[in-house]
Amino acid sequence: MLKMVHKITHVTVRDVRFPTSLEQHGSDAMHTDPDYSTAYVVVHTDSGLQGFGFTFTLGKGTEIVVCAVRALAGLVVGKSLQEIVSDFRGFYRLLSSDGQMRWLGPEKGVIHLATAAVLNAVWDLWARAEEHTSPRVFIxxxxxxxxxxxxxxxxxxxxxxxxxxxxxxxxxxxxxxxxxxxxxxxxxxxxxxxxxxxxxxxxxxxxxxxxxxxxxxxxxxxxxxxxxxxxxxxxxxxxxxxxxxxxxxxxxxxxxxxxxxxxxxxxxxxxxxxxxxxxxxxxxxxxxxxxxxxxxxxxxxxxxxxxxxxxxxxxxxxxxxxxxxxxxxxxxxxxxxxxxxxxxxxxxxxxxxxxxxxxxxxxxxxxxxxxxxxxxxxPPKDPGYSCEMLESSVKKHQYPEGDVWKQHKNN
Amino acid sequence: MLKMVHKITHVTVRDVRFPTSLEQHGSDAMHTDPDYSTAYVVVHTDSGLQGFGFTFTLGKGTEIVVCAVRALAGLVVGKSLQEIVSDFRGFYRLLSSDGQMRWLGPEKGVIHLATAAVLNAVWDLWARAEEHTSPRVFIxxxxxxxxxxxxxxxxxxxxxxxxxxxxxxxxxxxxxxxxxxxxxxxxxxxxxxxxxxxxxxxxxxxxxxxxxxxxxxxxxxxxxxxxxxxxxxxxxxxxxxxxxxxxxxxxxxxxxxxxxxxxxxxxxxxxxxxxxxxxxxxxxxxxxxxxxxxxxxxxxxxxxxxxxxxxxxxxxxxxxxxxxxxxxxxxxxxxxxxxxxxxxxxxxxxxxxxxxxxxxxxxxxxxxxxxxxxxxxxPPKDPGYSCEMLESSVKKHQYPEGDVWKQHKNN
Structure with missing residues (x-):
């Protein structure tokens, strides 16, 4: 049982890319030059507690997923964690079955990757709210x-x-x-x-x-x-x-x-x-x-x-x-x-x-x-869904304004 | 055989929405309030000839497809119509199999809708370049x-x-x-x-x-x-x-x-x-x-x-x-x-x-x-793929800045 309501006040999302293609990490027969990236989401609440989440991408096009997260955020802001977890299936359907946006999937591709990013952050928020610090947290x-x-x-x-x-x-x-x-x-x-x-x-x-x-x-x-x-x-x-x-x-x-x-x-x-x-x-x-x-x-x-x-x-x-x-x-x-x-x-x-x-x-x-x-x-020992990135890493790798990419552009 | 090369110089895309939900046009058991919309694309060439294309959406989220069209445009600009149609399969694969962007599909959802919008415009361009004015144009x-x-x-x-x-x-x-x-x-x-x-x-x-x-x-x-x-x-x-x-x-x-x-x-x-x-x-x-x-x-x-x-x-x-x-x-x-x-x-x-x-x-x-x-x-009688919209309609229905939407917001 949650001790607080944790009303979601806003959702932020950033385009974070790592230039892994430079050293051929992750190269395969179809993806010859991936830059491992994320659309990185933070769900903010009125209690101050935050949930972190992301979806994984290969570089180019991450901005499309970022755009999709922003579109979904409208369905999330104003909801409380308490109300979400009391009917998580309903909340899942709210995001995946919006009468206008489901045409963009349904439940596939960009819009589903964005859904995953948002919901991963909500799961992280929930696990943190439960204040567990053992491997039991997720369970x-x-x-x-x-x-x-x-x-x-x-x-x-x-x-x-x-x-x-x-x-x-x-x-x-x-x-x-x-x-x-x-x-x-x-x-x-x-x-x-x-x-x-x-x-x-x-x-x-x-x-x-x-x-x-x-x-x-x-x-x-x-x-x-x-x-x-x-x-x-x-x-x-x-x-x-x-x-x-x-x-x-x-x-x-x-x-x-x-x-x-x-x-x-x-x-x-x-x-x-x-x-x-x-x-x-x-x-x-x-x-x-x-x-x-x-x-x-x-x-x-x-x-x-x-x-x-x-x-x-x-x-x-x-x-x-x-x-x-x-x-x-x-x-x-x-x-x-x-x-x-x-x-x-x-x-x-x-x-x-x-x-x-x-x-x-x-x-x-x-x-x-x-x-x-x-x-x-x-087994992980910290509370949450292990989604949180170091703020210094996020800042450095934000695309295109982070230092790593500014440098990359200059070379 | 094309008479000119028609090199693509730039691609523009606009978010055009019609407030059809107001009168329940298009309503069904899953899509109760669609606002019929398009990500509307124009392919511009150095010859002055333009190709028009779009993909269809239901309102919210059209901006995500617009964002995806912009990402794909990078693969199109600089190509000539002549070079595209001499290997259209190769061009199709270039758009659908980009090593980084294919992760967002592959060939499904937002990224595929955007691919359709761009390619529809290229087909329209081709048909216009052939200067046919009969139903034969497409054939x-x-x-x-x-x-x-x-x-x-x-x-x-x-x-x-x-x-x-x-x-x-x-x-x-x-x-x-x-x-x-x-x-x-x-x-x-x-x-x-x-x-x-x-x-x-x-x-x-x-x-x-x-x-x-x-x-x-x-x-x-x-x-x-x-x-x-x-x-x-x-x-x-x-x-x-x-x-x-x-x-x-x-x-x-x-x-x-x-x-x-x-x-x-x-x-x-x-x-x-x-x-x-x-x-x-x-x-x-x-x-x-x-x-x-x-x-x-x-x-x-x-x-x-x-x-x-x-x-x-x-x-x-x-x-x-x-x-x-x-x-x-x-x-x-x-x-x-x-x-x-x-x-x-x-x-x-x-x-x-x-x-x-x-x-x-x-x-x-x-x-x-x-x-x-x-x-x-x-059978259609004008040259092209019949994708072109009236510029006055586009301007009026552009989201969110068109008159129709400004008005809608004020009501």
């Missing part, structure tokens, strides 16, 4: 005290895999070095970007498989580069390296295409993983109904915040498909750790075939960055 | 001279149906009057909005069926109001009024849901129609693959302009499913008449089960408004 919000098996998570954390070793723009030397370092730090699961050139992919997969040995886990990720038959052929060629999954083999909208790929690759022991660009729960529902994926990759900023992610976690459980969230970018690891803990503690109760993506970039800009220990996410 | 652009059966279309036009009689916010009296007028004007096909209240729907459908008699065509449209089982039950209750189709029975993303509804309603002789919120060709492909619709409703402003609409027309033909475009709003009738003529003349060659939506609003704001004769679309 409390979801009214799921009952099945908290804190101990194991507090001690060992949630298993993670790394994508940091093998972005497509990295050289073989860089890849080898990063892989050596990762092995030393205890990583056992590795993802490689593929899809631009089969010869390159073969060489890079061979290299990594040799370095990690036959028992560690390898995943490959094509970032939607192929059509259906191309995907089946290409992945079959890479089957000798025993990837656990092929991620985003084709267009994220092509449910039936993914089903065909899943069916063709099953005999090779390779599953299909997708979800970081799956626009909403209705699409996930169909992916599950059509047996079109074997690993569900929820995204904390593409789906409509915690609300819609919970719906997908529950559906995945019903269909007995493991959830392995998408993370990385900027801040996605910070957010998604809450979701995955919730999944383990309240929904699935299993770690079988489950792990969460980890990328080692940009955590230093957050007030409560993720803690990784021995290739595991350690 | 010329698509390199499809060969099968032009002008005569029939020039004489009789393309069959249309009307949605103007039965918006959900209209009273029974209004509905009766409009229906009487429409019958007098030669209309034979009528669409009724349903989905808010079954008792109301039953009364309204009975009223219209009584007025039009047993032989004329009735369609019903729920604008996504139901879930799957609700849709089947509700439509079964209205089956006695013999609707040809139920339009948008559920979430536009739920392909498998539409397939289930199609299967359940087939024995009643009622088809499923959908498409005005179908985000792209990949979704249409699956709707066709899954037998999830019996009428394809393309939209000239939701799909990525002419290019993507042509792809969907060809797929529909392959699957032997008739195309009955969505129109109405503001300007959709003006655009879609070109697409439907192309479908008849170059693709389907059939009028069986085919007709195009017509709504009698806001045509007076266009320089070449559609001509309806005896409930048929008469």
């Amino acid at each position: 409390t919000c979801a009214d799921c005290f009952f099945c908290l098996t804190e101990d194991q998570m507090l001690k060992e954390g949630y298993p993670a895999y790394t994508t940091s070793c093998a972005w497509i723009g990295y050289s073989d030397e860089q890849l080898k070095q990063l892989c050596t370092d990762a092995l030393k730090s205890g990583w056992t699961k590795f993802k490689v970007k593929v899809g631009a050139d089969l010869e390159d992919d073969t060489r890079r997969c061979r290299l990594i498989r040799q370095m990690i040995g036959p028992d560690k886990t390898l995943m490959i990720d094509a970032n939607q580069r192929w059509d259906v038959s191309e995907a089946i052929g290409w992945v079959s060629s890479l089957a000798e390296f025993k990837p656990l999954w092929i991620e985003e083999p084709t267009c994220p909208d092509d449910i039936l295409g993914h089903a065909a790929i899943s069916k063709a690759l099953a005999p090779l022991g390779i599953g299909v993983a997708t979800g970081e660009q799956c626009q909403n729960r209705v699409m996930f529902k169909q992916f599950l109904q059509a047996s079109a994926l074997q690993f569900v990759q929820i995204d904390s900023c593409r789906l409509g915040s915690v609300n819609e992610n919970l719906a997908v976690l529950l559906m995945a459980h019903k269909f007995k498909v493991p959830v392995c969230p998408h993370a990385g970018g900027v801040g996605l690891c910070e957010l998604v750790q809450h979701l995955i803990l919730f999944d383990y503690i309240c929904v699935s109760g299993s770690l079988s075939n489950r792990m969460c993506e980890y990328v080692d970039h940009l955590h230093e800009h957050f007030t409560s960055p993720v803690v990784i220990h021995d290739a595991h996410y350690m | 010329t652009c698509a390199d499809c001279f060969f099968c032009l059966t002008e005569d029939q279309m020039l004489k009789e036009g393309y069959p249309a149906y009307t949605t103007s009689c039965a918006w959900i916010g209209y009273s029974d009296e209004q509905l009766k009057q409009l229906c009487t007028d429409a019958l007098k004007s030669g209309w034979t096909k009528f669409k009724v909005k349903v989905g808010a209240d079954l008792e109301d729907d039953t009364r309204r459908c009975r009223l219209i069926r009584q007025m039009i008699g047993p032989d004329k065509t009735l369609m019903i449209d729920a604008n996504q109001r139901w879930d799957v089982s609700e849709a089947i039950g509700w439509v079964s209750s209205l089956a006695e009024f013999k609707p040809l189709w139920i339009e948008e029975p559920t979430c536009p993303d739920d392909i498998l849901g539409h397939a289930a509804i199609s299967k359940a309603l087939a024995p009643l002789g009622i088809g499923v129609a959908t498409g005005e919120q179908c985000q792209n060709r990949v979704m249409f492909k699956q709707f066709l693959q899954a037998s999830a619709l019996q009428f394809v409703q393309i939209d000239s402003c939701r799909l990525g302009s002419v290019n993507e609409n042509l792809a969907v027309l060809l797929m529909a033909h392959k699957f032997k499913v008739p195309v009955c475009p969505h129109a109405g709003g503001v300007g959709l009738c003006e655009l879609v008449q070109h697409l439907i003529l192309f479908d008849y003349i170059c693709v389907s060659g059939s009028l069986s089960n085919r007709m195009c939506e017509y709504v009698d609003h806001l045509h007076e704001h266009f320089t070449s408004p559609v001509v309806i004769h005896d409930a048929h679309y008469m």
Whole structure:
């Protein structure tokens, strides 16, 4: 029960971009030069308490999402946290089903990314208002005290895999070095970007498989580069390296295409993983109904915040498909750790075939960055949804007026 | 062959809104108060020739699409029409697959609506550059001279149906009057909005069926109001009024849901129609693959302009499913008449089960408004894609600074 009403007085939003493309961090077969960015939202209340939230973007066009957040803010200002959380479903629908704005989606693309940014901030506000400082904070919000098996998570954390070793723009030397370092730090699961050139992919997969040995886990990720038959052929060629999954083999909208790929690759022991660009729960529902994926990759900023992610976690459980969230970018690891803990503690109760993506970039800009220990996410200890960025980082990276971008322009 | 290069020097975009909600025009079960609007684009060239284009929106949030058009303009300025049309597929991909901006879609929602607005203007520019003044203009652009059966279309036009009689916010009296007028004007096909209240729907459908008699065509449209089982039950209750189709029975993303509804309603002789919120060709492909619709409703402003609409027309033909475009709003009738003529003349060659939506609003704001004769679309005679609005109308309705909105605010 909230002790105060916390009426929302205004919502601010800023365009914050990191020039990651300069070093090819995050490069893949479809996104060759991403500048990891956020539309960064602060929800202000009359009590002085603030909620922080954001959605993740790749640079250009972040201003469009900022514009969409401003449009949604009109539906939020004047509401109190108390009234929101007493009917959160109603509040979600208010934002996603506005009679005029729903034409712009509905529940997809820019307007849904903006919805996620606003709702993430509201969840953060709620968690802070509850004044919890334990990993329970998020779980409390979801009214799921009952099945908290804190101990194991507090001690060992949630298993993670790394994508940091093998972005497509990295050289073989860089890849080898990063892989050596990762092995030393205890990583056992590795993802490689593929899809631009089969010869390159073969060489890079061979290299990594040799370095990690036959028992560690390898995943490959094509970032939607192929059509259906191309995907089946290409992945079959890479089957000798025993990837656990092929991620985003084709267009994220092509449910039936993914089903065909899943069916063709099953005999090779390779599953299909997708979800970081799956626009909403209705699409996930169909992916599950059509047996079109074997690993569900929820995204904390593409789906409509915690609300819609919970719906997908529950559906995945019903269909007995493991959830392995998408993370990385900027801040996605910070957010998604809450979701995955919730999944383990309240929904699935299993770690079988489950792990969460980890990328080692940009955590230093957050007030409560993720803690990784021995290739595991350690439960967050600060109150809130871990969305808050350092004000100094925000100011420096605001686009286009921050120092980083002014400098960049001058070079 | 173009006589000049027509280099694009700049792109302007304006937020133009019509206060249609004041009279409940366009009201349905999900969109109770739309203000029909456009993000209105002009492409300027060094030759002085201009191309006009837009995408359609429902009021609030149009500024987000305007912002997205500005972001895309950077990819267009500096290109020449000659270079664009010599590789139009490449140009389409340039806009839809930008490495940073595709994250905001890809190819859906705000960014795809903006892509449509820009590309519609480029198609208009191309048609004007070709200097045609006959119905051939559009067909010329698509390199499809060969099968032009002008005569029939020039004489009789393309069959249309009307949605103007039965918006959900209209009273029974209004509905009766409009229906009487429409019958007098030669209309034979009528669409009724349903989905808010079954008792109301039953009364309204009975009223219209009584007025039009047993032989004329009735369609019903729920604008996504139901879930799957609700849709089947509700439509079964209205089956006695013999609707040809139920339009948008559920979430536009739920392909498998539409397939289930199609299967359940087939024995009643009622088809499923959908498409005005179908985000792209990949979704249409699956709707066709899954037998999830019996009428394809393309939209000239939701799909990525002419290019993507042509792809969907060809797929529909392959699957032997008739195309009955969505129109109405503001300007959709003006655009879609070109697409439907192309479908008849170059693709389907059939009028069986085919007709195009017509709504009698806001045509007076266009320089070449559609001509309806005896409930048929008469082929356009002016060069271009019929996108150009009267400059006086644009100025008056620009949001928020136009006179109409200044006045509206003062009331």
